[in-house]
Amino acid sequence: MxxxxxxxxxxxxxxxxxxxxxxxxxxxxxxxxxxxxxxxxxxxxxxxxxxxxxxxxxxxxxxxxxxxxxxxxxxxxxxxxxxxxxGHFAGIQFCHDDIDASKWRFRxxxxxxxxxxxxxxxxxxxxxxxxxxxxxxxxxxxxxxxxxxxxxxxxxxxxxxxxxxxxxxxxxxxxxxxxxxxxxxxxGTAPEFTGYSIAVEIADPDKLAPGRRYTPTGMYTYARPGTIAMVEFDGGAFHRSQPITREHVQAVLRRVSGTDVTLTALELATTWTDRAxxxxxxxxxxxxxxxxxxxxxxxxxxxxxxxxxxxxxxxxxxxxxxxxxxxxxxxxxxxxxxxxxxxxxxxxxxxxxxxxxxPCRSSRALEAIIRDLIATPDCATYFAERVWGVSLRYDLGGGHPLVGRSVPDFELACGTKLGELLHDGRGLLLDFGARSALRAFADRRRDRISYVASDARDRLGLSAVLVRPDGFVAWATDIAPDPEETAQAAARWFGEPDAAYQKA
Ligand SMILES: Cc1cc2nc3c(=O)[nH]c(=O)nc-3n(C[C@H](O)[C@H](O)[C@H](O)COP(=O)(O)OP(=O)(O)OC[C@H]3O[C@@H](n4cnc5c(N)ncnc54)[C@H](O)[C@@H]3O)c2cc1C
CATH class of the missing domain: 3.50.50.60 (FAD/NAD(P)-binding domain)
Known part of the structure; x- marks a missing residue:
């Protein structure tokens, strides 16, 4: 070329x-x-x-x-x-009232x-x-x-x-x-089903139960007047193999819902699978x-x-x-x-x-167990952690338990929230103790890292935190920070300081 x-x-x-x-x-x-x-x-x-x-x-x-x-x-x-x-897991909902957010120490x-x-x-x-x-x-x-x-x-x-x-x-x-x-x-793994998202006009909507339904032949979710998501376990055979017609989706909906519901118009349709x-x-x-x-x-x-x-x-x-x-x-x-x-x-x-x-008996048995579990505080909290992504932690090789996690949104003494200081996409060194050694270090790294010295409404027991540009914690300490350790953590993510800044 x-x-x-x-x-x-x-x-x-x-x-x-x-x-x-x-x-x-x-x-x-x-x-x-x-x-x-x-x-x-x-x-x-x-x-x-x-x-x-x-x-x-x-x-x-x-x-x-x-x-x-x-x-x-x-x-x-x-x-x-x-x-x-x-939120939900396979359509089984967990509830706010059951979630114990106090377990999330760093939020x-x-x-x-x-x-x-x-x-x-x-x-x-x-x-x-x-x-x-x-x-x-x-x-x-x-x-x-x-x-x-x-x-x-x-x-x-x-x-x-x-x-x-x-x-x-x-x-x-x-x-x-x-x-x-x-x-x-x-x-990865091959698809088990073709999923459909369709907007339709229905002659006899009362034949469909609103909400999500598991049936002996698949699953459908119906929201009035005519929004339907449905899944047919065909091994993903239909997906992108043929045009999606009203006749086809009606036939699938009849099979999956176990009704003789009639669709009078197909306004919008798309298909997807569970290929992973x-x-x-x-x-x-x-x-x-x-x-x-x-x-x-x-x-x-x-x-x-x-x-x-x-x-x-x-x-x-x-x-x-x-x-x-x-x-x-x-x-x-x-x-x-x-x-x-x-x-x-x-x-x-x-x-x-x-x-x-x-659509099998063993999956319905599993569903019943998950329904019971998800209503308990421990499980609701677990599902919330996974679905909301609050348990995300990169393995950055040990250190403080905050390392690798999204930085908490500290409220600084002036009322500013930490998230507001990350607009420019630079790294940030947050020094709760305003120490001269850390300030001197930050001066040498000001090409890459902003320095903020401030107390916070709730420091979560921390003394200093180094945040990467993506908002994840590179390094943190509960005790008076060692500038050498801070410098090593910074070098790992931001490289060595430019010569011009090194001299500063
Ligand atoms: C029904 C449905 C519901 C979903 N619900 C959720 C949800 O609630 N939460 C969630 O997190 N995710 C959900 N997803 C998944 C989410 O939509 C996708 O993961 C997301 O859109 C992926 O974004 P993307 O930018 O990687 O890809 P896409 O959104 O697919 O964008 C890719 C872009 O690349 C363009 N393109 C394709 N080929 C080329 C080419 N050769 N050259 C140049 N451009 C090209 C396309 O036109 C498109 O604009 C859902 C998906 C579906 C189908």
Missing amino acids: PNHLPVPHDVVIAGAGPVGLMLACELRLAGVSVLVLEQAADPHSPLKRLPFGMRGLSAPTIEALYRRGMLDDIAAPQRAQDGRAA LPSPAGTSMAVEMASLESVLAARATAMGVEIRRGLGVQALEQSDDGVTIRAGGVTFHGRWLVGCDGGRSMVRKAASFEFT CQATQYRSGRVLLAGDAAHIHSPLGGQGLNLGLGDAMNLGWKLAATVRGDAPAGLLDSYFGERHPVGAQVLDWSRAQVALMR
């Missing part, structure tokens, strides 16, 4: 879905140039709007949006209603709660507007078709045009062309994967978007440091090391839900 573009972008991203756009914003925040190539000419789709475009966000995602100052824009039209129902009250709902269309439009305002170039109607790597970059063919980037990230969804073109291995696969590596040379391009699973658990946005937050600052040339050894590889296990857990979580949904 010819390599004729005069100025290659630092990073080319395939896919302007939520993950590609979030990653683009993170990279620009860290000062690298970004081009996004999107296959679809038009970003709008009825499937991104309510009811099918509804997505549940969990704590790490909401915290990321809050820390970058986007939460109000995204949350404004549709904050989740706080009813008794707090403090924050504008970023633990769960909320958004519309995909609104999330994407907020992210696209932010990316554009930051200087990201988004080109639509250009699907990546082929790529070729060299030692210093990647040449990309998209929509018949050639582009060049120093790095390429495939955020191009579950059927990722980047993943295939760069020969990533993608392994994950790339065995997230990086091949100068090509990386994030979001659905790196992992797919059943949407029933409602976690894929959260997983992908977590990838973007984790990858952005690490790839930016690599592009700038100031990344410490192993920083970029820690993206896979940290995010692959999180993805694997989510895939297993979705497989466990499929096992419970199977």
Whole structure:
């Protein structure tokens, strides 16, 4: 392929879905140039709007949006209603009243709660507007078709045009062309069912019971007047094999509901499966994967978007440091090391839900047991931890129990919340004791790390905390900090200080 573009972008991203756009914003925040190539000419789709475009966000995602100052824009039209129902596992609800949040030692009250709902269309439009305002170039109607790597970059063919980037990230969804073109291995488990999301007109709606129903032949969820999600255990055979017609979905609905319900019109329909696969590596040379391009699973658990946005937050600052040339050894590889296990857990979580949904006696027996357990405080708390993502902790190799967790939203003495200090995407050293040795250290690292000396309303027993750009704790101590130890932790994530700052 010819390599004729005069100025290659630092990073080319395939896919302007939520993950590609979030990653683009993170990279620009860290000062690298970004081009996004999107296959679809038009970003709008009825499937991104309510009811099918509804997505549940969990704590790490909401915290990321809050820390970058986007939460109000995204949350404004549709904050989740706080009813008794707090979330679900395979449709079995756990309740707020049963959750013992006092077990979460490192969570403090924050504008970023633990769960909320958004519309995909609104999330994407907020992210696209932010990316554009930051200087990201988004080109639509250009699907990546082929790529070729060299030692210093990647040449990309998209929509018949050639582009060049120093790095390429495939955020191009579950059927990722980047993943295939760069020969990533993608392994996992085969589908057991075809799932349908349909908007229909029903002649005799009383034949369907509202809410979620498990039946001897599958599962359906019905919301009046005509929104239905249903699952038929056909081994995933129908998905994308034929056009979705009214006659077909009526036949499936009749089988799954065990009724002779009649559909008079099919307004909107899409199918999905529970195929669960994950790339065995997230990086091949100068090509990386994030979001659905790196992992797919059943949407029933409602976690894929959260997983992908977590990838973007984790990858952005690490790839930016690599592009700038100031990344410490192993920083970029820690993206896979940290995010692959999180993805694997989510895939297993979705497989466990499929096992419970199977139309067989043993699954109904399992369902009955889970229903009993989920109503107990210990189990409700466990399910909330998993579904809301509050148990997420990267294994950063020991140290304080806060290390590897999302930083608590400390309220500083002046009333400012910590999350408000993370808008610029830099690291942050929070020194509750205002010690001169830490200040002197921070002065030498001011190229990468902001320094904040303040007491807090509740310090959680801490003395100092070093926060990574993605909002996760790199280092923390309950006792008077040793500047040498602080310097080592900083060097691990931020590299050695520039000579100019070293002298300061
Ligand atoms: C019915 C349903 C309900 C769901 N509910 C939830 C939920 O409640 N919570 C949750 O966390 N997740 C949920 N998910 C999953 C979530 O929607 C996905 O995980 C998320 O959209 C993945 O984002 P992405 O940016 O990785 O991929 P996508 O959203 O698929 O975006 C990929 C983008 O890449 C573009 N593209 C494709 N090929 C190319 C190419 N060759 N070149 C350039 N661009 C390309 C596409 O046009 C698209 O814009 C649900 C999914 C479904 C189907």
